[in-house]
Amino acid sequence: MYDVVVIGGGPAGMAAALKAKEFVDMVAIVERNEYLGGILPQCIHNGFGLQYFKEDLTGPEFANHLVEKVKNEDIDLLLGEHVDALKNAGNFKIQLIGGKIESKSVIFATGAKEKTRYMINIPGDRPSGVMTAGTAQTFLDMHGYLPGKKVVILGSGDIGLITARRLAMEDAEVLGVYEILPYPSGLTRNIVQCLQDYDIPLFLNHTILEIKGKKRVEKVLVGEIKDGKLVRKEWVDCDTVIIAAGLVPNNKLLIKMGAEMDPKTGGPVVNEYLETSIKGAFSCGNSLVINDIVDYAVIQGEIAGRNAALYSKGKLGDRKFKRIEVGRGIKFVMPQMVSGEEDVELIMRVSEPMDTAKIRVGDERKTLRFVNPSTMISFKLKSGKLGDAKAEVL
Amino acid sequence: MKTTLRCIYCPTGCTLDVEIKDGRIIVKGDRCTKGCEYARQEVIDPKRIFFTVMRVEGEEYKVAAVRSVAPLPKTEIKKLNEKFAKKHLNKNTKVGDKIANIHGVDIIVTRI
Incomplete structure (x- = not known):
């Protein structure tokens, strides 16, 4: 036992x-x-x-x-x-x-x-050369094989940025990182040391609409989205599509x-x-x-x-736990159940980018500058401060 | 000369305002000494930790990982990568072994 x-x-x-x-x-x-x-x-x-x-x-x-x-x-x-x-x-x-x-x-x-192509629904052919960022990393850094030579990356998650850099280091041509959101989902330091260091372009408000290729990926249709509308599209020749759409x-x-x-x-x-x-x-x-x-x-x-x-x-x-009520501007709070009897570190994310976020949980407040949903926030809630157990951006 | 950098030392990613005035480098916005060090280095001679994979004698599907113990000039990273790609590691090499020295900086094995 x-x-x-x-x-x-x-x-x-x-x-x-x-x-x-x-x-x-x-x-x-x-x-x-x-x-x-x-x-x-x-x-x-x-x-x-x-x-x-x-x-x-x-x-x-x-x-x-x-x-x-x-x-x-x-x-x-x-x-x-x-x-x-x-x-x-x-x-x-x-x-x-x-x-x-x-x-x-x-x-x-x-x-x-990792989210796969099929979890984010990219239509088109099903050739080889479409893989997640983690799979590309396994090929390259566990087995020593370059998974592609002309690469397009969908999503700006950290694993995708890290993989983009490694591919560029190994002389693959990384044509760009396409992110559907107006802000990158990876850490700032990875935008700098992975993309800027290797002159890899980052296309915000962009996504892949279609994949074409008989045996191997031949091209992808890239689209620019503004206010929920497709404003521009273009075919990009490549042999590999890497999905870095999150975990x-x-x-x-x-x-x-x-x-x-x-x-x-x-x-x-x-x-x-x-x-x-x-x-x-x-x-x-x-x-x-x-x-x-x-x-x-x-x-x-x-x-x-x-x-x-x-x-x-x-x-x-x-202990008796209260459920944290997730209010305006907050995406989630973990742990979801808190007693207020002990100091506790809450992990949270905001629901949209904010220049200044005045966050309140119960009777505790914290102000943060330049946060977006890809920034994990640590919020220390002292014992006795649970109050109404509501989390919100004021 | 004034410039703005984003610190890459830790996940916080501080915005650093750097000003070079009369040969002095003034850094603002750093929340720790590492940020200040990074900004100074970045405007003089940008450096990065070098890391790559290397083939191991007798292994077909497995590569070892190596790194530099201190940052090396950014402009040399790609050249170094090419250089190390051509070498094979002895199969008796262990994690932590020093396998080369570049500009006084040791290159060590991190995984084999």
Whole structure:
């Protein structure tokens, strides 16, 4: 019988297991790959860990810091595994390929998947050469193969920007990044060091209307959208289309178990313990909420790890939670359920770009300049300040 | 001379107003010392961390990842990438091994 079983061995899952291990003995990580680290090993660029490790690390280095710690602890690693069924019957009964295990608590750190061409509905032919940014990154930086020579990128998410730079470094011609929104969805530093450094144009208010090609991509129809109307279109010759349209949390298991989900985050509804509506089932990392940077995923992992361990010992407090009411100008707030008894860090995004955003949650206020929905906002809510539990932009 | 930069050091991405006056560089808008350092470097000689992948002897479908431990001149990054693409790493190389030194900056293995 385990105290805590973590599903997913990426950064959030490893952090959760390490923190849980500080409180209880029997901890396991179940991981689909044969190795730990999640997506980090293929993110060979720097810029990771400035908050958490106070060091400028590459993805593999960030992962290694955690992997070394996990391997030094007596944590069971069930690698190359797959959770076939998960039942909540007092304890959690987990059916794996390699057998059945049981645990007092479970942490879901199952990450996210990229939106594909078919999730954003691009019409046209179905030739080879259409792939997500993460797939292009796998080809290039895990296997050493250039996935295309004349590339168009749809969406300005960070993975797309990072991939654009790597392709340009390897002498592929990156014709442009096309973003349907009037602002980029990636971090500013990536607009500078990935696009501007390599003279890659960014086309805002643009999208791909159609893909043409018999065997391989031959051209795409690019359209400029203004006020919801198509104002211009043009065929662009290329051999590759990279989709960087964002991530969707992976929560198949939790949904199957009947956990309440938040349609705004794509993750489960959680309280400040990061516990889902299923008692003893916790969530962290990108399966909880799509994080801008890995450091946040790790911090969520630690919160979930600590609280899952306390739950397994019957020592998690029994608090009354209020549901945060998401008001004007706010896209979502996570955790969705807060007690007000303890200081809590709320993660939120605004619903539209704003020059000045006066954000209010309960009796706490914070003013931010130049925010848009792609900026993840951290809002510290002190104990006793929950008030009417409403979050809004004033 | 006045110019505006966006800091690339951390995800905050501060807007930096840089003014070069009588040979002095004045930086405004930085929220930490790293931002100020970045702006000064960026107007004198822009530098970036260099990273790429390298082939490993005897491996067909796997490449190793390498990085520079400190930033190198931005204008040399692409040339360096070409140079390292032609080399093969010994299969006994380990993570953390120094494999080259460019302008006094070590290139180390981050994944193999």
